[in-house]
Amino acid sequence: MIKYLFKTVWHFDAPPQKVWELIKDARSMPEWWPGVKRFEILSKEQEMLQGCRIQTAVKGxxxxxxxELEITKAVPFGEIVMQSRGDLTGQGVWTLTADNGNTISTYIWEVSTTGRLMNFLGFVFKPLFIWNHNRVMKAGYTALKKRL
Structure with missing residues (x-):
């Protein structure tokens, strides 16, 4: 397995409550986030709440x-902790911090690849995979800013 540690920091001209309202409606992510192909909530609760399971597909x-993501902690307007299983295994922590009426969003994504091809190619192409991750995250940031 190849390990990756990503830290993404976004700044929004909106309070955490407004940012939270958009990200907690996870079902709509494929509609506005380029690169996210599937974000299907499998749990009875159709929001990103503790215990929620989400089947995810991202263009690599x-x-x-x-x-599959499982939310292990959800603090409204503040933090979502997710465990990942499948092609990517590990943990993601998304925090929203108030900053003078604005929001600082920090996403820490610590995962390992499990697929043979990704692991084989990762030894050589890891910088390219990191670049792709950053590209997808930048597209998400741009799209989320427009929605705010």
Whole structure:
């Protein structure tokens, strides 16, 4: 397995409550976030709440990355902690911090690849995979800013 540690920091000219309202409606993510192909909530609750399971597909460089997220902690307007299983295994922590009426969004994504091809190619192409991750995250940031 190849390990990756990503830290993404976004700044929004909106309070955490407004940002939270958009990200907690996870079902709509494929509509506005380029690169996110599937974000299907499998749980009875149709919001990103503790215990929620989400089937996810993200466009990768060698094909789609398919993984399931399980939310292990959800603090309204503040933090979501997710465990990932599938093509990516690990943990993501998304925090929203108030900053003078604005929001600082920090996403820490610590995962390992499980697929043979991704692991084989990761030894050589890891910088390219990191670039792709950053590209997808930047597209999400741009789209989320427009929605705010």
């Amino acid at each position: 460089l060698t094909g789609d990355l398919n993984f």
